[in-house]
Every structure is written in C-alpha cells, then in structure tokens.
Amino acid sequence: MRALKAGIVIxxxxxxxxxxxxASAQTKEFKVGVIYDMTGxxxxxxxxPGQIATKIAIDLVNERGGVEGYKIVATYADAQSKTDVxxxxxxxxxxxxxxxxxxxxxxxxxxxxxATKVDAAKKFFWANICVxxxxxxxxxxxxxxxxxxHSDQFGEASCSYIAxxxxxxxxxxxxxxxxxxxxxxxxxxxxxxxGNEAKCKSLGMQIVHKxxxxxxxxxxxALVTKLRRAQPDVILHTGYNPDITLxxxxxxxxxxxxxxxxxxxxxxxxxxxLTETFGKDINYLYNVDPVAAQLLDPKSLAPxxxxxxxxxxxxxxxxxxxxxxPSHVSMGFNQAWIFFSDVMPRAIKKYGGVDxxxxxxxxxxxxxxxxxxxxGYGVKFYPPGHEMAGQNERSSPxxxxxxxxxxxxxxxxxxxxxxxxxxxxxxHAYAR
Numbered sequence: 001m002r003a004l005k006a007g008i009v010i011x012x013x014x015x016x017x018x019x020x021x022x023a024s025a026q027t028k029e030f031k032v033g034v035i036y037d038m039t040g041x042x043x044x045x046x047x048x049p050g051q052i053a054t055k056i057a058i059d060l061v062n063e064r065g066g067v068e069g070y071k072i073v074a075t076y077a078d079a080q081s082k083t084d085v086x087x088x089x090x091x092x093x094x095x096x097x098x099x100x101x102x103x104x105x106x107x108x109x110x111x112x113x114x115a116t117k118v119d120a121a122k123k124f125f126w127a128n129i130c131v132x133x134x135x136x137x138x139x140x141x142x143x144x145x146x147x148x149x150h151s152d153q154f155g156e157a158s159c160s161y162i163a164x165x166x167x168x169x170x171x172x173x174x175x176x177x178x179x180x181x182x183x184x185x186x187x188x189x190x191x192x193x194x195g196n197e198a199k200c201k202s203l204g205m206q207i208v209h210k211x212x213x214x215x216x217x218x219x220x221x222a223l224v225t226k227l228r229r230a231q232p233d234v235i236l237h238t239g240y241n242p243d244i245t246l247x248x249x250x251x252x253x254x255x256x257x258x259x260x261x262x263x264x265x266x267x268x269x270x271x272x273x274l275t276e277t278f279g280k281d282i283n284y285l286y287n288v289d290p291v292a293a294q295l296l297d298p299k300s301l302a303p304x305x306x307x308x309x310x311x312x313x314x315x316x317x318x319x320x321x322x323x324x325x326p327s328h329v330s331m332g333f334n335q336a337w338i339f340f341s342d343v344m345p346r347a348i349k350k351y352g353g354v355d356x357x358x359x360x361x362x363x364x365x366x367x368x369x370x371x372x373x374x375x376g377y378g379v380k381f382y383p384p385g386h387e388m389a390g391q392n393e394r395s396s397p398x399x400x401x402x403x404x405x406x407x408x409x410x411x412x413x414x415x416x417x418x419x420x421x422x423x424x425x426x427x428h429a430y431a432r
Contacts, residue, residue: 030070030344030354032058033077033093035104036332040081041215045240045267047106049316049325050129050332051076054104056315057336067340068348075099079110086110087117094123100354101126103336106328108132108151108188115144124356126343128335129328131265132187133195136391140384143356145363147338147379148331149290149395150388151188151264155195157288158236158262161399161411163203169422170233170259175204180232182223182247184239185212192238192264200236208232215240220247224254233259233423233432241267245277252281257432259423262286262399269326271402281429282402284421286410291398292327293334293374295409295417302372308337309374324407327400334375342366342379370394376415 036051037043058074066072075097079086086105093099101124105111111130118125119141127135127146131154135146159179166174181196183189190212197207208230211223220243227235235258237244244267267273268287275282294313298306312333313325347354347362368379378394399411401420408418424431 028070029073030067031097031099031101032072032074033090033097033099033102034058034074035077035079035086035089035093035102035110037081037086037106038076038078041240041242042079042081042107044242044270044273045106046129046265046269046326046328047081049320050106050328051104052319053312053316053329053332054128054336056312056319057333057340060311060315061337061340067344070344070348070354072340079105079107081107083107083110083113087114090114090118094118094121100124101356101359103339104128104332105130107186108135108191109186111135112187115139115141119143122356124359126335126339129331130188132191133388133391134187134191136382136388138387139389140386141390142384143360145343145381145390145392147335147373147381147392147395149377149397150391151191152195153395153397154192154238154264154288155197155236156199157397157399157411158264158286159196159199159203159205161262161286162200162234162260163205164411164413165420165422169420172233175206177205177234178208178230178232179205179234179236180209180227180230181207181236182210182227182239183212183237184215184243186215188266189215189238193236196236196238213243215243217243217246219250221250221254223247224250224256227251228254228256235261236264237261237268238264239267241270241273244268244274248278248281252429257430259432260284260286261430262288265289265327269328271326271405271407272322272324274402275405283404284424284428285402287327287400287402287407288397289327289400290331290334290375290377290395291400291409291415292325292407293330293376294325295400295407296374296376296415300371301374301376305372305374312374324405330375334373338366338368338373338379342368368394 037047077089133150183193293309347358351358410420
C-alpha cells in the first residue's frame with residue numbers, strides 16, 4: 001500500500017509538472033516588430049492593405065495555436081511614409097521593445113537603408129513587400145530575407161509581355177516599337193526602370209524617352225509634353241498613388257495618347273482608388289505585380305492553400321469593406337505566412353530557438369516548390385556570397401490587366417485568365 005501510495009503521489013507530481021511545463025510552453029512569446037506606412041502617400045499606394053493582411057496572418061497563426069508553443073506578439077508601427085521615421089521605429093522596437101525580429105516595409109526607400117542597418121546589428125529582418133533589387137543586390141546580407149519578387153523581375157516582365165504581343169496585337173515588329181520609361185526617382189522606381197531599360201533594349205525595342213521624377217512632384221506637365229513629342233507606343237510607368245494620379249490627370253488634359261500603359265506595382269495595383277478618381281478611363285491599363293492569390297486556380301496550388309486564400313479575402317473584406325482585394329494583400333499575408341509556417345518552426349525544432357542565428361539558418365533551409373505558396377511561386381533563398389544573397393530565387397511577377405472593374409492575368413500565357421486587350425480600343429480616353 002505504501003508503494004502504491006508513493007506511486008500515486010509520483011504520478012500526480014509528474015502530471016502536475018507536465019501540465020505546468022505545457023502551460024509554460026503555451027505562454028512563450030515571440031515578439032515581432034511590424035513596420036508599414038499606415039499614413040501618408042504610401043498608405044494609399046498599397047502599404048495599408050499590406051499591413052492589414054500581415055495582421056490577418058498573425059491573428060490566424062495565433063488562433064491556430066501559435067508556432068511550436070509560441071504565441072506571436074506583434075507591435076505595429078507607422079512609418080508615416082518617411083524613411084527616417086521607419087528607421088527610428090525599427091531602432092525603438094529592437095532596443096526598447098526588444099522584439100525578436102522585424103517584418104514588413106512597403107517602401108523600398110525605407111527598405112534599402114534599414115536592411116543594411118539591421119543586418120549590421122545581426123538582427124533578423126523579413127521583408128514583405130518592398131521590391132527594389134538594391135535591398136539585396138551586391139550587399140551579401142546575412143540576416144535579411146525576402147521571399148517577395150524584386151524590381152529587376154518587374155522590369156523584365158513588362159518588356160517580355162510587349163515583345164510577345166508585338167506582332168499579333170500591335171501589328172509591329174519588336175524593333176519598331178517605341179517605348180517610354182517614366183518613374184519615381186527613389187530606389188523602387190529607379191530599380192524597376194533600370195530593369196525596363198535593360199530588357200527592352202536587349203529585345204530590340206526603341207527607348208524614345210526615359211525620365212525619373214520626385215514622387216512628391218506637384219506638376220508633371222513638362223514630362224507629359226516630352227512624351228507627346230516622343231509619341232511612344234507603350235509607356236512603362238513606376239510610381240506611387242499621388243504621382244500616378246497626377247500624371248494620368250495631366251496626360252488626359254494635354255491629350256497624351258498611347259497603345260498601352262503598363263504600371264509596376266504600388267499605386268497601379270490600387271484599382272479601387274484609381275477607379276474612384278478616373279472611372280472607366282482606367283479600363284485596360286496594366287499592372288505588373290506578384291499575382292493576387294484569389295486570381296489563381298486553387299487546383300494549381302498545394303492542398304489547403306485555396307482555403308487559406310479564401311479566408312484571407314473574407315477577413316480583408318470584412319475589415320475594410322473593400323470590393324476589390326489588391327495584390328498587396330496577398331503580398332503582406334503570403335510573406336508572413338511563409339515565415340510562420342515554414343521558417344520559424346524549423347528554427348525551433350532544428351536549430352533550438354528563435355534567436356537571429358537560428359532564424360537565419362532556418363531561412364536558408366527553406367525549399368518550397370512552385371505551387372507551395374498562395375501566390376503560386378516557390379521559395380528558395382540565394383545563399384551568402386551570391387550577388388542576391390537573401391533574395392528568393394523562385395519568385396515571379398505576372399502582368400495583369402483591368403477589364404471592366406476586374407483584374408485579369410495577361411502574362412505569362414500559362415496563367416492567363418483572359419485574352420488581353422491591346423492596343424487600347426477606339427474611343428478610350430487615352431487611345432491613340
């Protein structure tokens with residue numbers, strides 16, 4: 001009886017210890033500093049949708065039990081569309097809030113200097129939306145990772161699309177196509193424009209005008225006048241929401257015409273905002289971006305990802321009341337989900353924790369095949385020593401077209417959801 005009683009006491013003590021340790025494991029916290037522009041011009045360019053989507057992903061992770069016993073505790077900061085504010089907020093969260101990592105950023109102007117600073121401090125940074133190739137290119141970053149596409153790919157995609165459709169749609173040889181490249185002059189716009197110029201030239205197109213301008217410009221009429229003289233068939237434009245709006249308004253007033261205008265992310269992805277301002281005039285405009293996940297056939301993705309996309313869309317519409325879900329929602333959600341579902345669990349189970357070194361090693365082990373994320377592309381990061389160390393080598397954008405209030409995939413042909421309208425039809429406000 002004494003032995004039996006002793007056994008019962010030991011069993012009860014063991015059960016109590018297990019329960020206590022289990023409860024302790026469930027209350028461990030992983031602190032994430034999330035930085036986006038929630039106010040200022042970048043907010044309307046796509047940053048706010050990205051921030052909302054990142055929060056949706058974090059909330060969903062916690063609702064499903066967290067990550068390997070860790071609850072995700074997020075601190076959200078507003079960069080206010082200012083680079084110095086973004087850097088100050090990052091330093092505050094690392095040094096005062098003591099977050100385990102940083103995540104987010106919409107603006108490449110913020111992303112480029114912040115990535116270098118965070119890496120030098122050997123802290124972990126996961127970039128969600130910023131696309132400038134300069135974030136990673138030639139930097140050999142060790143603790144900065146980006147599953148998102150980069151600006152060189154944006155520039156290449158639009159030129160490839162036009163080249164493939166030159167004869168069949170525009171009835172011209174590629175060498176006879178006149179292309180103008182205009183862009184905001186920050187790292188984002190300059191990076192995309194450089195990709196445009198290199199790819200279009202390599203395909204034999206004529207670059208009849210190339211010009212950068214400040215995103216805060218209040219008058220682009222001189223640029224519009226130059227474009228009227230150059231008479232491009234296609235305009236490749238990279239900008240944020242305010243400058244895009246200004247350009248299109250002044251272009252219409254001056255009678256500037258084109259066969260196609262292809263934007264590259266940011267403000268060109270905000271179809272709701274553009275429609276509010278220009279109505280049917282934005283019909284048949286293009287945008288190059290990572291695909292909005294809801295446009296893909298769920299059958300082309302890994303099991304369960306279609307349901308995940310549907311949940312993301314449902315929550316975003318409920319949060320914002322929006323009818324159209326911009327591609328920045330997929331970007332913000334997808335990048336966060338990749339980290340919490342793939343990188344962080346491996347850091348804990350294989351490398352013993354969530355310190356920057358464990359997260360770095362876990363990220364380098366990421367090997368997600370095509371179709372393994374809600375945006376369709378896979379994930380494998382270039383290793384240290386590579387020119388693009390930390391960048392996802394499997395990322396890819398698509399070319400989309402706005403057709404009667406809906407977004408259609410125009411390129412690549414394997415993902416096409418509608419036959420693109422090219423050139424602009426007669427009677428369109430900007431049709432040549």
